[in-house]
């Protein structure tokens with residue numbers, strides 16, 4: 001006769017979902033942290049002041065990371081942002097490439113899918129506010145604003161090869177996988193990929209699934225996970 005804990009252990013060890021859960025938890029825990037230096041990025045304060053006027057979820061630390069990465073994109077490459085909402089991250093990224101030949105392709109259907117009002121069934125249309133925010137921040141000419149879902153936009157993409165891909169669309173496993181699959185062949189060999197809200201289970205489970213196809217991991221902030229070659233100003237802790 002087996003005791004209760006033996007029965008519980010047997011059930012756990014026969015259930016593959018239990019092992020997946022254990023693997024996922026240790027993956028999250030083992031994630032290396034990074035810190036981002038503001039040194040040499042004296043223009044960032046101005047970019048952040050403009051971005052901070054735009055409604056959204058991006059905090060200053062995330063903004064600095066995006067700014068530092070965007071500044072290091074080569075002029076023969078472009079940047080793609082999946083998920084712009086009202087343009088908070090768009091303003092940071094576009095400000096960083098203001099004096100270069102790179103373009104920021106900012107992709108969003110502007111229906112707010114996955115955002116709190118949308119989840120409550122309230123219709124969302126961020127398009128005109130997004131465009132106004134770019135003009136107010138003085139970055140409209142650096143942004144190719146694409147009102148479409150990421151997978152459709154990828155099919156029609158005719159920009160340069162991508163030096164920085166920022167994935168901040170729908171935070172669901174299938175959506176993150178589709179974002180990656182849609183854009184992976186457009187990436188430059190030295191490109192950097194940033195996943196927003198990576199710690200959310202649906203997002204991290206998608207990243208775990210594709211991690212062996214990604215470039216080396218640089219590390220994480222609380223809300224961003226970065227893959228690609230080493231970049232100056234970003235230090236592993």
Ligand SMILES: C[S@@+](CC[C@H](N)C(=O)[O-])C[C@H]1O[C@@H](n2cnc3c(N)ncnc32)[C@H](O)[C@@H]1O
Pocket residue numbers: 055056057058082083084085086087088089090107108109110111112113114115126148149150151168169170175
């Ligand atoms: C978290 S918000 C983006 C926040 C923005 N990066 C910022 O800094 O404020 C997520 C956005 O993803 C967009 N989205 C949802 N599904 C998408 C898809 N398939 N392709 C592109 N964008 C999508 C939503 O419309 C929403 O505006």
